[in-house]
Amino acid sequence: MGNCIHTMRSKHGNLVRDLSLDDASTKKIKESPQLEVAEQKTGKRRCVKIILTRKQLEQLLLKCPEGVSFKLPETYAELVVAAVEEVVVKDKSDDLNLSPLVKKPALAKRYRSLRDSCLKANNVDANFVTGMLQYFHYRNQLLGMHHLRIASKAGHLQGRYIYGALLMAIGRTEKGVRAINKLTDEKGIKAVENCIEDFQISLYRIDCNVKDIYVTSFIKMQPLHQCHPPEISTACSECYHFFLMTVVFEMMIGLN
Ligand SMILES: [Zn+2]
Numbered sequence: 001m002g003n004c005i006h007t008m009r010s011k012h013g014n015l016v017r018d019l020s021l022d023d024a025s026t027k028k029i030k031e032s033p034q035l036e037v038a039e040q041k042t043g044k045r046r047c048v049k050i051i052l053t054r055k056q057l058e059q060l061l062l063k064c065p066e067g068v069s070f071k072l073p074e075t076y077a078e079l080v081v082a083a084v085e086e087v088v089v090k091d092k093s094d095d096l097n098l099s100p101l102v103k104k105p106a107l108a109k110r111y112r113s114l115r116d117s118c119l120k121a122n123n124v125d126a127n128f129v130t131g132m133l134q135y136f137h138y139r140n141q142l143l144g145m146h147h148l149r150i151a152s153k154a155g156h157l158q159g160r161y162i163y164g165a166l167l168m169a170i171g172r173t174e175k176g177v178r179a180i181n182k183l184t185d186e187k188g189i190k191a192v193e194n195c196i197e198d199f200q201i202s203l204y205r206i207d208c209n210v211k212d213i214y215v216t217s218f219i220k221m222q223p224l225h226q227c228h229p230p231e232i233s234t235a236c237s238e239c240y241h242f243f244l245m246t247v248v249f250e251m252m253i254g255l256n
Pocket of ligand 1: 236
């Protein structure tokens with residue numbers, strides 16, 4: 001096996017980007033990944049499953065969350081592989097650290113089998129990532145909120161913020177405000193500010209859409225007298241919640 005890493009097309013026709021791993025990690029990932037050539041053909045090509053240990057997976061996610069391709073031995077030379085779409089982890093996956101995917105949930109579209117097995121194991125990160133994908137990418141509000149709620153209840157910081165902010169945005173104002181207040185009380189304003197920044201990053205490669213309800217919520221939450229405009233550093237609770245709603249609204253219309 002050469003030093004793998006070609007540009008290839010996945011079975012869905014998406015380009016798998018060129019990647020380079022440093023020698024050590026390439027070696028480690030390559031050392032023992034088990035390749036299974038599945039019998040079924042997908043169009044003109046077969047798909048290959050890679051079974052990784054927990055450590056190999058974490059390394060893969062850290063080094064190249066956007067995807068990786070493996071060059072197969074000569075006998076399989078005609079196969080084109082998008083390996084990461086078929087990643088399966090040997091070890092238990094309830095507490096697998098999926099932070100690169102939490103940061104940019106859109107990347108998790110490539111890791112479907114991994115997401116499924118982590119969800120089955122009730123992995124908190126996987127619930128967050130799936131919630132984000134369902135809500136924003138697949139536009140399934142119900143399923144999205146379901147998974148975000150699970151992540152939030154389990155104490156996922158980013159999950160708590162986004163779940164609260166979306167509740168406000170979809171008109172569940174009181175519930176959203178309660179969730180945000182609890183988060184702010186427990187973790188502090190700074191933590192919420194970090195969540196806002198991370199929210200922006202997590203929308204990477206995700207197209208947002210503006211729902212009518214966002215506009216309604218935005219108008220509903222606007223304080224009669226905006227006594228604390230965003231440029232000043234203190235706010236009453238009404239102005240604070242309106243500020244958070246404004247941030248979400250601006251992200252959805254693509255202003256940020
Ligand atoms: Zn105010």
